[in-house]
Amino acid sequence: MRVLIYGAGQLAQMMYLAGCPLGIEVQAVDVKDDSVVHPVSKLPLELNLTQAIEAADALSVEFEHVPERLLEQAAASDKLLPSMSNILIGADRVREKKLLESLNVPNCAHRLVTDLTQLDECVESLGERLIIKASRDGYDGYGQWRLTDRSKLDALKQSLQGLDLDAVPLIVEQMVDFDxxxxxxxxxxxxxxxxxxxxxxxxxxxxxxxxxxxxxxxxxxxxxxxxxxxxxxxxxxxxxxxxxxxxxxxxxxxxxxxxxxxxxxxxxxxxxxxxxxxxxxxxxxxxxxxxxxxxxxxxxxxxxxxxxxxxxxxxxxxxxxxxxxxxxxxxxxxxxxxxxxxxxxxxxxxxxxxxxxxxxxxxxxxxxxxxxxxxxxxx
Structure with missing residues (x-):
């Protein structure tokens, strides 16, 4: 069996190592240039992406921020698991929140912000202790901001000037005092x-x-x-x-x-x-x-x-x-x-x-x- 993983980082490497005893050959796609590489050595393999998709029994991902054009190509093969729609949920907090709400899964109280003037309403409805998250491309603490005092709201708005909120809206969450x-x-x-x-x-x-x-x-x-x-x-x-x-x-x-x-x-x-x-x-x-x-x-x-x-x-x-x-x-x-x-x-x-x-x-x-x-x- 052969599995093609989109992404050529450590997770693809560890899937390769886990697949060896099962007789599953894992190959990786370097999504920066669409090349097919060995997941451990990172050396290019002697086949292109189209050939690798055809030869694979299954396609999957090691991270959710795979370019959508690559996911569309993968989905067209009917071999991509999890599905493209599921992968995109992990890449977009707006989709993620909509899923949680549709399934009645408890999550932090939140608002969608597409204009910085909406932050005033967020403070009124959610309180002055907020976590503001970019809906896309944020991870490991990147793309996140905090508000802990209403008096600092204007300064926060100023720091967010220049963001394209039509392309990448903000998810504003109530800060939770969790255990x-x-x-x-x-x-x-x-x-x-x-x-x-x-x-x-x-x-x-x-x-x-x-x-x-x-x-x-x-x-x-x-x-x-x-x-x-x-x-x-x-x-x-x-x-x-x-x-x-x-x-x-x-x-x-x-x-x-x-x-x-x-x-x-x-x-x-x-x-x-x-x-x-x-x-x-x-x-x-x-x-x-x-x-x-x-x-x-x-x-x-x-x-x-x-x-x-x-x-x-x-x-x-x-x-x-x-x-x-x-x-x-x-x-x-x-x-x-x-x-x-x-x-x-x-x-x-x-x-x-x-x-x-x-x-x-x-x-x-x-x-x-x-x-x-x-x-x-x-x-």
Missing amino acids: RELSMVGVRDKQGNISTYPLAENLHYKGQLHVSVAPAPEVDTELQKRAAHIFETLASGMDYVGVLAVEMFQCGDTLLVNELAPRVHNSGHWTQSGSVTDQFENHLRAVCGLPLGDVAAIGVSAMVNIIGCGSFSRELLSIKGSHLHWYGKTVREKRKMGHINVGAADYAELGDKLAALSQYLPLEFFPKLEKEARRLRNA
């Missing part, structure tokens, strides 16, 4: 069968995910069921095929959906060594029409992102249960260079291992690590 951020990663196959991984707790810093812990601490059966129900509502309502990530805010007993990612996701990387079948293999199984794999957790796990950092001690591999995943990129500020998965039998042991991990890393690039180690030791 923590969780994500539900799951998978749906062509027959409608759904499997969901345990909830992961996510720790962000300056808009980027730094640490995920799974299964998330202090999650009872009812909360897991509630999250799974949200996932099932979305995946079935979208007629989705493949891995889908649903990011949520927990506010007491309430879960509010924050964002959807129609693909394998950073907060699911822990599954590589922390579950029976990881998210990358399950995505390939789903789009290729194979039976889904077991999503049960193996002990407890933490995923630590390596962001903007290229120098650290590989002696971290001396920590039992640690696994390094290096992406082979050129170092750049705020760029995800790789991640470290750490597994343990319980949260206290996981905290000890994260504390040990901190000895091998330049902590200015890992601002959440030591605090999370202490918290887990006391969990």
Whole structure:
């Protein structure tokens, strides 16, 4: 079997590695120039995009910001999974909010803004504590602004001058005092069968995910069921095929959906060594029409992102249960260079291992690590 992935980054690379034991050959499309490349070496393959589409059994994506002309070509083959409409939902917050509303999925109170004068109405209806998000092309904290005081509204409007709000409207959300951020990663196959991984707790810093812990601490059966129900509502309502990530805010007993990612996701990387079948293999199984794999957790796990950092001690591999995943990129500020998965039998042991991990890393690039180690030791 052969799967063609649009995007040639680390997610395509990890799908390639997951496909090898299954006999699934994964190729990647560099969407900057439409070339077909090897997902690991990035070297061009001896076929063009049209030939690669014809030879593939399934087409999929590693990120949602694939140029629409490429998605249209892929969709015309009837091999693209998830569908083009589902991929575009992840790329456009307006579409995303409309989907959540149509399926009655709880999410943050919000307004659509196509003219900066509408921000006054947003303050009146939603309050003076707001998060303003570009509806397209925003991720990892980019394309977002905050208002915490009505007196700063005029200054905010001034900073947003020049944006083309007809082309890219703003979504203005009420700032939520949430307890923590969780994500539900799951998978749906062509027959409608759904499997969901345990909830992961996510720790962000300056808009980027730094640490995920799974299964998330202090999650009872009812909360897991509630999250799974949200996932099932979305995946079935979208007629989705493949891995889908649903990011949520927990506010007491309430879960509010924050964002959807129609693909394998950073907060699911822990599954590589922390579950029976990881998210990358399950995505390939789903789009290729194979039976889904077991999503049960193996002990407890933490995923630590390596962001903007290229120098650290590989002696971290001396920590039992640690696994390094290096992406082979050129170092750049705020760029995800790789991640470290750490597994343990319980949260206290996981905290000890994260504390040990901190000895091998330049902590200015890992601002959440030591605090999370202490918290887990006391969990």
